[in-house]
Amino acid sequence: NAGVTQTPKFRILKIGQSMTLQCAQDMNHNYMYWYRQDPGMGLKLIYYSVGAGITDKGEVPNGYNVSRSTTEDFPLRLELAAPSQTSVYFCASRTGTPGGELFFGEGSRLTVL
Amino acid sequence: AQSVAQPEDQVNVAEGNPLTVKCTYSVSGNPYLFWYVQYPNRGLQFLLKYITGDNLVKGSYGFEAEFNKSQTSFHLKKPSALVSDSALYFCAVSATDSWGKLQFGAGTQVVVTP
Known part of the structure; x- marks a missing residue:
């Protein structure tokens, strides 16, 4: 049981490049989330999904896109990377039970130069 | 809107001493706290x-937290800290009808010295 798996773990991008951060979970969780973590700022929600085919914006969605074609996968797309997107990105999932806790992946560290 | 405040960037404690990490929150309606x-x-x-029920919640590794509705606080406590408790701790809150979207505090670095 792998839990939440994120790839890649590290990536360096040039300004203007695009990439996709992959996230997969094997716990059959309907709810999935993407957060970014910046030093001293806690975690900020980028996008979330409550099931396959259903996504919605979080607090900081600009510059990102998501899709949810299956229950297991929730990729995060960065278009036209900017230095402000340098961050550590975390994917998380949970069951639909009210008050259920989040299960986090190990993170993807992205640097935009 | 919901928000979380962790007033201390860092907490320093000697091993064996009690550990407290503070958290206050703001949310419309009843909170889920983590x-x-x-x-x-x-x-x-x-x-x-904390979801509902007993205000004192026990968790992993000997940690516990007390929900105080009147003070809108949810402080994390451990009676006797270990060096291995040194880490970054986050408090988070969600409203009961918010699709589980958590609002996180900025985090508190705990340093336990031998």
């Missing part, structure tokens, strides 16, 4: 949560 811990270069791990 504590997570993060070790260097790792994802966040769930410690404990």
Whole structure:
């Protein structure tokens, strides 16, 4: 049981490049989330999904896109990377039970130069 | 809107002494409250949560937290700290009707010295 798996773990991008951060979970969780973590700022929600085919914006969605074609996968797309997107990105999932806790992946560290 | 405040950037404690990490929150309606811990270069791990019921919640690794509705606080406590408790601790809150979207505090670095 792998839990939440994120790839890649590290990536360096040039300004203007695009990439996709992959996230997969094997716990059959309907709810999935993407957060970014910046030093001293806690975690900020980028996008979330409550099931396959259903996504919605979080607090900081600009510059990102998501899709949810299956229950297991929730990729995060960065278009036209900017230095402000340098961050550590975390994917998380949970069951639909009210008050259920989040299960986090190990993170993807992205640097935009 | 919901928000979380962790007033201390860092808490220093000697091993064996009690550990307290403070958290206050703001949310419309009844809150779901959580504590997570993060070790260097790792994802966040769930410690404990308050959903309803008993105000004193016990969690993993000997941690506990007390929900205080009048003070809108959810402080994390451990009676006797270990060096291995040194980590970054996050408090988080969600409203009961918010699709589980958590608002995180900025985090508190705990340093336990031998």
